[in-house]
Amino acid sequence: MKVKNGLTDLILFGKHTRKRNSLFKSASAEIPSDGAMNRLAxxxxxxxxxxxxxxxxxxxxxxxxxxxxxxxxxxxxxxxxxxxxxxxxxxxxxxxxxxxxxxxxxxxxxxxxxxxxxxxxxxxxxxxxxxxxxxxxxxxxxxxSAPNGAFYYEPQRDSDSLICIAGGSGVTPFRSMIEEELEKRESMKIALFYGIGAENDEAFGEEFRSLSGRWGGRFVYIPVVQSPTESWTGKKGFISLDLIKEALGVENVQESSFFICGPEGLHSFMDHELEPLQRPSKFIRRENYGIAAGDSNGKIYKLTVMTRGARRIIDAAAGESLVTAIERAGLAPPAWCRSGDCGWCRSRLIEGEITTDDSLTGLRAADSKFGWIHPCVSYPASDITLEVPSNPIIYSYYG
Structure with a gap:
């Protein structure tokens, strides 16, 4: 529609609106299922x-x-x-x-x-x-499910110098990330510090050593063994800031983005170690493998679960997340990340008290105000009534 003058434009806009409304009325009410965008989605x-x-x-x-x-x-x-x-x-x-x-x-x-x-x-x-x-x-x-999560390299946000810190099975995303990013970006440099309990706990060690040889100075692999045998000649103990600086140099550490993946104990330890760097939070990416249990005081509470129009009362232990309790009862709750980030398990707390780590919930302020919680990182502190959404993935398949 060409712009002419005020009155003409107003008349043309009125005609355009009537034509648009006519098209809306004549269109099918069914959502197309075979369009190009639907297939792509x-x-x-x-x-x-x-x-x-x-x-x-x-x-x-x-x-x-x-x-x-x-x-x-x-x-x-x-x-x-x-x-x-x-x-x-x-x-x-x-x-x-x-x-x-x-x-x-x-x-x-x-x-x-x-x-x-x-x-x-x-x-x-x-x-x-x-x-x-x-x-x-x-x-x-x-x-x-489809692939999910935000633990990935983003060039608009992250430095092209990465320090990856893994504990135990937390090394798995780095196996995917390291080779992918080195091949895609010529300026990329990556150092992987892998904390393990003993030498025989090392997964993908030969792969990482091979990559280190292939990429030269662009990839550095440093396994750190907590309880090594006498024959171990590599790094020992824990992945400390001093150890990282010694391996890479102070200047390289100061300008890098950190990616940390492993159990909660690793994250707590690295929070303390990295604090002196005063790096903005956007340069420290985290993936938590397992959330610490709640207060395991031996108490068993009654959890009333309202889902799919039904109500069921089950047991919930104080030291077990609400999602796990619901799962053990055979109710198949929706849950993806199980660390409070994705919101897939978001449920409404109707009655009762819970304990949770506010830093892990990923809730918006409005969610908390109106009683919404993430059961995957919430633990019962009393008898509870909880409204839980159905799991579309499971019920679309099993019925």
Whole structure:
């Protein structure tokens, strides 16, 4: 529509509005399901991916890499190096889900249409890793979300000098990230500090040493063993700021972006170590593998769960997250990150008291004001009534 003058423009706008309203009225009320944009959205953000185990690699005595391909032959969703999948599997009659970082590179989705997922067999009541180690074989089928998470390199935000700090199985996203970013960016330099308990806990060690030789000074790999044998000649103890400065130089450390992935203890320790640098928070990226348990005082509370129009009363232990309690009761709650970030489990607290770490909830101020919580990082401190959304991934598949 050309701009002419005030009155003419007003008349033309009126005609345009009437024509637009006429088109709206004549249009179908059905949402198109086969348009180009719909196909692209489904490709990038599928509601559910049906995967199967193609190959299993023993990395250490308690760490395995599972290669997952599309069970239905579909193209797998692309991802950014550092993102994770939320996997769902039926085990002992329960539908359980856990997030796992993708340890293969993004380019391998296009070249081979697969994801590598590396799982550590955790001690205690670790339902999912127990299921994977005891039942998964070649051909085993598992449901997956689309790739998710914000633990990835962003050139508009991050320095082109990265210091990656991993603890235990927290090394998995760096296996994906390091080779991907070195190949894409000539100016990129990466140092990986990998904290492990003993020498035989090291996963992907030979791969990282090979990459270090291939990329020369652009990639430095430094494993740090907490309790080494006498034959160990590398770094010992913990990943401290002094150790990092000694390895890389003070100036390089000061100008770098930090990526930290591992258990909560690693994050707490590194918070203290990195504080003297006074780096802005945007230069310290975190991925928390496992949230500390709540107050394990032995108390059992009653949790009333309202979901899908039904009400059910279950037990919830003080030291166990609400999501885990709901999952153990067979109700299959929606949960992706299980660390308070994604908001997938967002539920409304109708009645009762909880404990949580406010720094982990990822809630908006309005959410907290009107009673919304993230059950994955919330623990019961009294009897509770909770309104939980249904899980569209699971119910779209299982009904």
């Amino acid at each position: 489904s490709r990038l953000h599928p509601a559910v991916q049906r995967l199967q185990v193609d190959h299993i690699t023993e990395e250490t005595a308690d760490i395995r890499t599972f290669r997952l391909s599309a069970a239905d032959g579909a193209d797998l969703a692309p991802f950014r190096a550092g993102q994770y999948l939320s996997l769902t599997y039926e085990y002992q009659g329960l539908l359980i889900s856990r997030p796992y970082s993708i340890s293969s590179t993004p380019s391998q989705v296009f070249r081979g249409n697969y994801y590598d997922i590396t799982i550590r067999k955790a001690a205690g009541n670790a339902f999912f890793s127990e299921a994977a180690f005891s039942e998964w074989r070649e051909g085993t089928r598992v449901l997956s």
